[in-house]
Amino acid sequence: MNILSVQSHVSVGHAGNASAVFPLQRMGINVWPVYTVLFSNSGASRKGSTVSAGWVEEILAGVDALGVMAQCNAILSGYLGEPDTAKVLANAVSSMKQQHPGLLYCCDPVMGDDGRVYVDEDL
Template sequence: MPVLCFNSHVAYGYVGNDAAGLCLRRLGVEAWQIDTVALSNHPGYGACTGRVVPAADLRALVDGVAARGVLAGTDALLSGYLGAADQAAVVAHAARSLRAANPRALVIADPVMGDSGPGLYVGREVAQALAATVVPMADVVTPNAFELGWLTGRTVAGRDDALAAARELLAIGPDLVIVTSIPEGADSLGLLAVTTDRAWALSVPRLTFPVAPNGAGDALAGLVAAHLTRGAGPDQALAAAGNAIHRVLEATRDAGRRELALPAAQDALVEPGTRFAVTAL
């Protein structure tokens, strides 16, 4: 069950492909990584070294994988962080190539743009390329509340806002929207899975950190991709991914870490438990 993964790579830490890929592999799903940037660490530290991978190099990697004749057996494409706007066209090219080889393959877009508080942390041209090129061609989109608001031009301040915005996003192409980090008062955050005719919700306690770790959205997108390619329904994927990420974040907090405690908490990826239940709306 291979997944072709476009995302960032860092030498130190767990974000991008280094978070999503670990989650996929721990659930028995192969992750074929195409790194959009290669950095020393997440830019959230205030400084990093490395480079954005040129779009032409990314396309050569896609075409090289396709030349092996393996796309017919590839179950999904997962797109995350883009380092430049022209990389969006490469993701679209890869999606077309994959669908030509395997019409049943899923295209999953995690539109990494920003978050509440910092706002956009990619260039506006990258966010616009994601909105115009990547999101409309996806089968599944996994934005956080801020990203969902940016994509739809809505304010997403709670569950009702998120539900309405997710349904608006479905109208441009995706079949499933999974929304994370929905504000639900001071003590909890919500997640939603929304299709054209159904919706499910999950609420988890809000955790506090001296400095919030990065990469939880990348990890959750990897988990969603793993569960969907293994045949889970939207509600099952939401329950498993939401419970697993909360346990990883608890382990991160308890260890006093700045980076996600993914290696230490990896068993929770496989056996997330059912502490937080999904509710049909």
């Protein structure tokens, strides 16, 4: 099984792809991580930045150019960082679902914690 995982990454802690990739790999699943943010950690004191929607789109195009997207069984998405990244992801999911309608899409709508929304309102 192959999963395209479009989510955040933290260096310290376990969130986004930093928590999803390893367990899925241990289950024998091939994971293609695409990072939407690169942060030191999660929480208010974090350092780092979002990955631009253009870069995410370029990474997805590069993966597609390898000819492996036809072998993708599922897409997993989490924290996207930027509103434009949601548009890039929606286009990718739509395109991939047209190519193989049985493709599973799992969305973890990361938007906030403890009753507080921390994503951009447009996202």
